[in-house]
Amino acid sequence: MHQGHRISAIVNCAGKGTRFGSNKLLVELGGCTILEKTVRAMCAPVVDEVIVTVSEDNEELYRRILIDEGGLPVTLVVGGAERHISAHRGLSATSGDIVVVHDGVRPFVTEDLIVATIDAAIEHGAAMLGTPSTVQVKLVSDDGFIEGSLDRAHSWLGQTPQAFRREHLVQAYERALADGYARISDDADLVAEYCGVPSRILLGDDHNIKITTPQDLGTARMIEEGRADSEE
Numbered sequence: 001m002h003q004g005h006r007i008s009a010i011v012n013c014a015g016k017g018t019r020f021g022s023n024k025l026l027v028e029l030g031g032c033t034i035l036e037k038t039v040r041a042m043c044a045p046v047v048d049e050v051i052v053t054v055s056e057d058n059e060e061l062y063r064r065i066l067i068d069e070g071g072l073p074v075t076l077v078v079g080g081a082e083r084h085i086s087a088h089r090g091l092s093a094t095s096g097d098i099v100v101v102h103d104g105v106r107p108f109v110t111e112d113l114i115v116a117t118i119d120a121a122i123e124h125g126a127a128m129l130g131t132p133s134t135v136q137v138k139l140v141s142d143d144g145f146i147e148g149s150l151d152r153a154h155s156w157l158g159q160t161p162q163a164f165r166r167e168h169l170v171q172a173y174e175r176a177l178a179d180g181y182a183r184i185s186d187d188a189d190l191v192a193e194y195c196g197v198p199s200r201i202l203l204g205d206d207h208n209i210k211i212t213t214p215q216d217l218g219t220a221r222m223i224e225e226g227r228a229d230s231e232e
Helices: 034-042 056-067 083-092 111-124 166-178 186-196 214-231
Strands: 007-013 049-055 074-078 100-102 126-132 139-140 146-151 156-163 201-204
Touching: 007 034, 007 083, 034 049, 034 056, 034 100, 049 056, 049 083, 056 074, 074 083, 083 166, 083 186, 100 111, 100 166, 111 126, 111 156, 111 201, 126 186, 156 166, 156 186, 166 186
Parallel strands: 007 049, 007 100, 049 074, 126 201
Antiparallel strands: 100 156, 126 156, 139 146
């Protein structure tokens, strides 16, 4: 319990890793797989239960890595074709009134970031991490022409974890599924669109990267080496 609330976490690990070219969750980083490193980080003292969404093909292997060998107190749930479908299935296995959702390929999340996001969700109903954009983001039409630019002063790059009051996430997922929602988005967008609840954004961490491409993996290894050096 945290501030009188039961906290559940969903770690999304059901993706196919098509942009990476292989299963990036199984790549070793700092002596264990990215999968285990991320899930272990989310098993923070503030979190009462952790649900890991997995693909049916990987369920047996992930169970061995996380539970049989890793000894982590987590529950595996088979996900679906889309991210929000997987998260919805994961939500059905949770019992908390505050639900934290995190990308399985963000292994450098810290307990401080998790707690800050939860606290903001308790206060505002929805919260997420992010960093101010340092680049000019263009809006591009389907036929490849620039339609405009986002004001850099108001543009942030989103991160996870994101956290929500349970009722908002349940309502958002159910409405998105009924609506046939198929856009690439995140839970903060779903909750804003289907519940009218905007997320409070908090300053994240530049090291809280999402490992999507082989280049990201190179960056992750540099971060890991830097952390190991600082602990010596």
